[in-house]
Amino acid sequence: MIKDSVFAAIEVANQQRAARRRFIKLAAGSTAVAGSLALLSACGGSDDPSPTPTPTPTPTASGTGVASDIAILQLALNLEYLEAQFYSIAVLGRALPESSLTGSVGTRGNVTGGRQVNFAGEPIIGQFAREIANDEIAHVNALRSVISAADPALVINQPAINIDGSATGAFAKAAQAAGIANADGTFDPYASVDNFLLAAFLFEDVGVSAYKGASPLITSAVYLEAAAGILAAEAYHAGLIRNEIYLRGNDARLKANKLADARDTLDGPGVRDGRLATVDATGAVTGPNLTPADSNGLAYSRSTGQVHNVVYLRTDAGIGGGFFPAGTNNSLESLRTSATPTATPSPTPTAT
Amino acid sequence: MSDSERMMEALDARVQRRDSRRAFFTQAIGAAAGATMLAGQAAAQTATPTPTPTPSSTTTYTDIDILNFALNLEYLEANFYSFCATGSALGSADISGGVGTAGAATGGRQVAFGGDTIIAQYAAEIAADELAHVRFLRAQLSSSTVTIAQPAIDLGVSATSAFSNAARAAGVITGASAVFDPYASTNNFLLAAYLFEDLGVTAYKGAAPLISNKTFLEAAAGILAVEAYHAATVRSLLYRRGLQTPSALLVESAGQISAARDSLDGTPTEDLVRGIAPNDDPGIASVTTADGLASNIVPANANGITYSRNPAQVLSIAYLSASAATAGGFFPAGVNGTFKTSGASI
Numbered sequence A: 001m002i003k004d005s006v007f008a009a010i011e012v013a014n015q016q017r018a019a020r021r022r023f024i025k026l027a028a029g030s031t032a033v034a035g036s037l038a039l040l041s042a043c044g045g046s047d048d049p050s051p052t053p054t055p056t057p058t059p060t061a062s063g064t065g066v067a068s069d070i071a072i073l074q075l076a077l078n079l080e081y082l083e084a085q086f087y088s089i090a091v092l093g094r095a096l097p098e099s100s101l102t103g104s105v106g107t108r109g110n111v112t113g114g115r116q117v118n119f120a121g122e123p124i125i126g127q128f129a130r131e132i133a134n135d136e137i138a139h140v141n142a143l144r145s146v147i148s149a150a151d152p153a154l155v156i157n158q159p160a161i162n163i164d165g166s167a168t169g170a171f172a173k174a175a176q177a178a179g180i181a182n183a184d185g186t187f188d189p190y191a192s193v194d195n196f197l198l199a200a201f202l203f204e205d206v207g208v209s210a211y212k213g214a215s216p217l218i219t220s221a222v223y224l225e226a227a228a229g230i231l232a233a234e235a236y237h238a239g240l241i242r243n244e245i246y247l248r249g250n251d252a253r254l255k256a257n258k259l260a261d262a263r264d265t266l267d268g269p270g271v272r273d274g275r276l277a278t279v280d281a282t283g284a285v286t287g288p289n290l291t292p293a294d295s296n297g298l299a300y301s302r303s304t305g306q307v308h309n310v311v312y313l314r315t316d317a318g319i320g321g322g323f324f325p326a327g328t329n330n331s332l333e334s335l336r337t338s339a340t341p342t343a344t345p346s347p348t349p350t351a352t
Numbered sequence B: 001m002s003d004s005e006r007m008m009e010a011l012d013a014r015v016q017r018r019d020s021r022r023a024f025f026t027q028a029i030g031a032a033a034g035a036t037m038l039a040g041q042a043a044a045q046t047a048t049p050t051p052t053p054t055p056s057s058t059t060t061y062t063d064i065d066i067l068n069f070a071l072n073l074e075y076l077e078a079n080f081y082s083f084c085a086t087g088s089a090l091g092s093a094d095i096s097g098g099v100g101t102a103g104a105a106t107g108g109r110q111v112a113f114g115g116d117t118i119i120a121q122y123a124a125e126i127a128a129d130e131l132a133h134v135r136f137l138r139a140q141l142s143s144s145t146v147t148i149a150q151p152a153i154d155l156g157v158s159a160t161s162a163f164s165n166a167a168r169a170a171g172v173i174t175g176a177s178a179v180f181d182p183y184a185s186t187n188n189f190l191l192a193a194y195l196f197e198d199l200g201v202t203a204y205k206g207a208a209p210l211i212s213n214k215t216f217l218e219a220a221a222g223i224l225a226v227e228a229y230h231a232a233t234v235r236s237l238l239y240r241r242g243l244q245t246p247s248a249l250l251v252e253s254a255g256q257i258s259a260a261r262d263s264l265d266g267t268p269t270e271d272l273v274r275g276i277a278p279n280d281d282p283g284i285a286s287v288t289t290a291d292g293l294a295s296n297i298v299p300a301n302a303n304g305i306t307y308s309r310n311p312a313q314v315l316s317i318a319y320l321s322a323s324a325a326t327a328g329g330f331f332p333a334g335v336n337g338t339f340k341t342s343g344a345s346i
Helices: A002-014 A036-042 A066-092 A123-150 A170-178 A193-217 A221-247 A250-266 A304-312 B003-012 B021-029 B031-037 B063-086 B117-141 B162-170 B186-210 B214-244 B250-264 B311-319
Strands: A277-279 A285-288 B287-289 B292-294
Touching: A066 A123, A066 A193, A066 A221, A066 A304, A123 A193, A123 A221, A123 B214, A123 B292, A170 A193, A170 A250, A193 A221, A193 A250, A193 A304, A193 B214, A221 A250, A221 B186, A221 B214, A250 A277, A250 A285, A250 A304, A285 B117, B063 B117, B063 B186, B063 B214, B063 B311, B117 B186, B117 B214, B162 B186, B162 B250, B186 B214, B186 B250, B186 B311, B214 B250, B250 B311
Parallel strands: none
Antiparallel strands: A277 A285, B287 B292
16 A cells, blocks of 8 residues: 555646646656655646547656655655555564665554464465565665665655554554544454455555555656555455455354445545445445446545545644554655545546 | 477477476576565565566557557457356447448357356356446447457357467367367366456556556556456466365466466566566466465565566467567457557567
8 A cells, every 4th residue: 555655746846637747857866856746746737637648758767857756755764664564464473674664764663563463274375474574675685775765865764654453553543534443442453364365455455545546646667666566466456355255154244334435535536445345225235346446447545635635634734643653754745645525537548 | 380389389398387486486586686586575665666677568558559459358248248147148339330340240159157156146246347347438438430340259169269379289178179268167267367367467568658648547456456356366366276176277278278378478588577478377276475474366576576478478368479469369350440460579
C-alpha cells in the first residue's frame, strides 16, 4: 500500500484527474524539492482526459524532473517501511535492521506493537506470508538504494510506526472504525491467521491504489517502470490475500468487506475501494469480488492525500495518526498530509 | 518450421530452470551482489542500486500504437475467459475495427468446473474484467479509423492448436497427437489462465514507460494492477491445488510453462531497477529461506520488482516463436496494428 500511497499523493496534488497533466520538470537537487508540489498542482493545462494521445516520444530518465520524483519515492518508502515492518515482525519475528531504517530526512521513529504470528497450523499461508515479507523488505531496500543513488541526503528515516493490536493501537482503531471490533475493543493481527490475513488485506489494496495514483506524477521513465513493478507486486500480494480470505468463508469475507468500506470512507466521497464479496439485500454473501476495479475493469487510484487519510485513519487534513502517529517523512510537507474531505477527485477515468 | 518446433528449439537452447526466483537472481546478478539478496536474509542488505540506465527507444510509437497493441492481448484474454465462463466468444460489437484484418476467435467452449463453484465464479469475474478492458481500450481509441479489428485467435483444442503446441513445447503434454484442452477441467483452465495472466502483467509494465499521455498511463496502470490481481489468484490456486494433489503436477506444469515463456522471450540485459532480466519468468515452486519455505506467487526480481517485456517479447510468447515472426500461435494471422513482429529487438 505504501507504494500506492506515493502515487496517490501525487494525485492529490493534481486534485483532479481532469487536471492531468503536464508535469513541471523541476531541477534536480534537494533544494528544488521544497514547494514543488504546489507547482505540480498548478500545472493543469492540458488535461483532456479524452483520447488525444500525443505522439511525443518516451521521456528520458535523466535531467529534469528528478526532485519531484524523489518525493514520490519517499512517500512510497514510508508505506514500504510500514508494510515491511508489519510483515517482518509478524512473519519472521524480527524487525528490519537499523541499516535499513535510517536516513537524513525526517524524524527517526520506532515501531510500536507487533509480534510473531503462529502459522504452524496453516503452513501454506506461512509460505505465502514469508514471500510477502521478503518482497516488502526488498522494496524498502530497493527504494532506499534508488533514492540514495539520486542523492544520499534524500533518504528518509523510518517514521514512528504503530502496528499495535491493543485497544489503543492503530489496528484496533481501524477495526473499530470498520465495525469488526467493538468501540473500545481490540483487534490483534498477531493472534490468529484469520486476523493476520485481514490486517494484510487492510494494507495491500491501499498500496495498489497509491502506486497507481502516483504513476502519472512520475517523470522519469526508469522510476516509472520500477514503480510499475512494485505496483504489480503489491497487486499480486493483494490478489493472493483476497483469494485466501475468500476461501476461508463468509465470516472472513464479511469482515474484509467492512475493512474495505472503512478505507473507502476514510478517503472521502467517491468510490476508491472494492469489497471482497458481493452481498444481497439481506447482507448475505452472493459471490466473490476478487479484483477491486471500476466498471472499466481498472483498479482504483488514491491521491497522496487520500492514501494518508487511510494510513492516518483520519478523514480530515493533517499530518499524523493511525499507523504513522507522527506522520510520514518527506522532503515535501504536502506529501505528508492527508486530504480534506472536499478534495475528492472522481475516482476513475471515464471511457468517453 | 512449425510453432511447436520453434518453441521446442528455443527450449532446447537453454537449461531447464527450476531454481527459485531468488537463487536464480543470485546467478544473474553475480555472486558478489547476489549473495546479499537471498530471501532468507531479511533485511539490511542493500538492494542492488543499478541506477538509472537510459531507456532505449530509438523508435517513436504513438499512444495509439500502444493501446492497439494492448487491445490485441485483451481480445485474446477476453475471448478465452468468455468461452470459459459462458461458452461464447465476444459479440460482434466488441471486436470490429477499421485497422487490420478481422478474424474470429475460435475453438473455445465452457469449462467443466465440476464442483469448483468458487473458481467458476472467479472465471466469470475475470471474464467480466477482461471484457471491460476491451471496451475501455476501444472507447479510448474512440474512432474506427484508428481502432484495430480483432485478429484471428486460436483457442482450439486440436493436436496442432496453439494451446496444444504451447503445452507440448513446455513439456506439459508429450507426443505429436497429444492435446491440451483448457476447457476439460478446472486444473487445465488454471494452467491456461496462468499462461496468459503473467504475460499481460509483463506486457503492460513494459509498455508503461512508452505511454505519453498521462491519463492513458494511469489507466494502463489500472489494467496492469487488475491483471496482477488475476495472476495472483490463478498462481495461488494452482499452488494450493498442486500441494493438495501432487499427482496433478500443477506446480511442475506451471514451472514448465514459465520456462517455455522464458525461452521464447529472449535474454535481454539485466536491469534490477526497471525489472528486466534474461530469466524473467519464475514458476510457482516454493523456495527455501532461512526462515522456512516461501512461496513464489509474485514473479519478481531480488528487488521485489516484477518483470517487463517489450512488445516483441510479448509477441514471441503469443506467437510461440522465439525468432522474428509476424504470425503464429494464438494469433495465426498475426496481431493487428503497428507492433506485429516478434523477437525482432532481442
